[in-house]
Amino acid sequence: MSGRLGSETLVIATHNAGKLKEIGALLAPYGINCISAGSLGLPEPAETGKTFVDNALIKARAAAESSGLPALADDSGLCVDALQGRPGVYTADWAERQWFEGKPGRDWYLAMGKVEGLLAGLGPDADRSCHFACVLAIAWPDGEHAVYEGRAMGTLTWPPRGTMGFGYDPVFVPKGETRTFAEHDPAEKHAISHRADAFAKLVAEQFGA
Numbered sequence: 058m059s060g061r062l063g064s065e066t067l068v069i070a071t072h073n074a075g076k077l078k079e080i081g082a083l084l085a086p087y088g089i090n091c092i093s094a095g096s097l098g099l100p101e102p103a104e105t106g107k108t109f110v111d112n113a114l115i116k117a118r119a120a121a122e123s124s125g126l127p128a129l130a131d132d133s134g135l136c137v138d139a140l141q142g143r144p145g146v147y148t149a150d151w152a153e154r155q156w157f158e159g160k161p162g163r164d165w166y167l168a169m170g171k172v173e174g175l176l177a178g179l180g181p182d183a184d185r186s187c188h189f190a191c192v193l194a195i196a197w198p199d200g201e202h203a204v205y206e207g208r209a210m211g212t213l214t215w216p217p218r219g220t221m222g223f224g225y226d227p228v229f230v231p232k233g234e235t236r237t238f239a240e241h242d243p244a245e246k247h248a249i250s251h252r253a254d255a256f257a258k259l260v261a262e263q264f265g266a
């Protein structure tokens with residue numbers, strides 16, 4: 058099956074240079090030229106959705122409407138089974154120092170500790186199953202959209218281990234592994250990550266690859 062994306066310019070609805078680089082490299086083989094919403098001076102909409110799909114669509118639609126070009130956005134996070142899927146869409150918010158220390162910025166060790174504290178409160182036999190989710194949404198200026206969801210299944214470990222990666226990587230052990238994501242080198246992680254899974258689905262539908 059082939060989708061609607063052709064050899065054209067795609068706005069990546071992010072102000073994060075790292076994400077633009079990673080997504081640009083993944084789409085370059087398909088003749089897609091990526092530019093960031095940040096470089097076009099587009100405003101960042103508030104992520105007010107209750108699901109990853111809602112938030113990815115809010116960002117993709119806002120960028121497509123204000124640029125007149127197709128736009129791609131992603132939203133991702135950690136979902137812990139025993140915490141009814143939390144932190145979910147609030148994954149980044151759980152790292153806000155403001156909540157703990159009244160200071161600006163994010164602290165991932167505080168965030169990992171908060172998850173661990175909640176699990177510890179459920180007792181020594183708490184289910185430690187979790188997954189990372191990544192939703193990619195493409196929106197076209199005429200209102201059409203496409204959504205792809207990827208997952209990396211795993212369990213949470215404590216204490217955190219490893220120095221690579223970012224966010225909650227030091228406590229996430231992917232299914233079938235003993236090492237955390239932060240103990241995987243980037244290429245190894247990218248081969249099995251939730252983002253890779255979502256991109257594989259996008260590429261299969263949009264480019265028949």
Ligand code: IMP
Binds near residue numbers: 224
């Ligand atoms: P966002 O999609 O940029 O809003 O990010 C959501 C949050 O989920 C990030 O700030 C990370 O804390 C977390 N997250 C998403 N993907 C990963 C990952 O691959 N490893 C570790 N943390 C992740």
